[in-house]
Amino acid sequence: MAYPSTDYKEDEIQMARFAKALSHPARIAIVKLLASMDTCFCGEIVDVLPIAQATVSQHLKELKESGLIQGSIEPPKIRYCIEPENWKKAQKLFTDFWDQSYQLKVNSNLV
Amino acid sequence: MAYPSTDYKEDEIQMARFAKALSHPARIAIVKLLASMDTCFCGEIVDVLPIAQATVSQHLKELKESGLIQGSIEPPKIRYCIEPENWKKAQKLFTDFWDQSYQLKVNSNLV
DNA sequence: CAAATTTATCGTATATTTGCGATAAACAAT
DNA sequence: ATTGTTTATCGCAAATATACGATAAATTTG
DSSP states (O other), rough: OOOOOOOHHHHHHHHHHHHHHHHHHHHHHHHHHHHSSSEEEEEHHHHHSSHHHHHHHHHHHHHHHTTTEEEEEEETTEEEEEOOHHHHHHHHHHHHHHHHTHHHHHHHHHH | OOOOOGOOHHHHHHHHHHHHHHHHHHHHHHHHHHHSSHHHHHHHHHSSSSSOHHHHHHHHHHHHHHHHHHEETTTEEEEEEOHHHHHHHHHHHHHHHHHHHHHHHHHHHHH
């Protein structure tokens, strides 16, 4: 039951996609970890999170599919890191989104 | 199958909650509309979106439950607007989140 | 009071998400 | 070649999300 993609603006669809990738605490924790550590191995992520290895792998897959992170094989491990291009795109989408509402923020302080 | 909330940081849970509220193009479109128009009636939102009235109502409910918007009754209509306090909270969570990764952004330009 | 307007809710169908154990796949080390 | 290490994938169960038509609820208008 996918939404009709032609009916929304491309930016809204892309931002929703990124938001969805960040819509679970485990995935927030993962990208925060990657942003702070630059890179790290899958195993380190599994050690930090309170969920099973299979579930972590699934979250990593979703983050990869959103474009926010990438993995590279270093046998027998896999090194994960932020995908800089899409990360910047997401950063811009969200920054613009909140910036656009700055006027609102100011007004609300006056009420 | 809810995640064990004690195992994640409160900020991560709250940010995931906001991200989830923004994880659908219709809801992005709604909050953008509200942010740009200050307030508007439910009917205007229904007119703008490519989905049925019942579905819009459901999205509005989710946004209300996330705290990002609020509605006030003006019979027979309902006036919706951004909820300033939670909006600011969300704004800060996301701003801090992306700011924290600024170093990453700079590095990626050097690679 | 009856009719119209506006929005929420109910019921239902389908799809997606979340989680885990078990297992496979890829490779290193012995 | 067998064993160990690491990570992805499969299969399944349960929960949640998405969408809509039909209908209820609340209030205004005639």
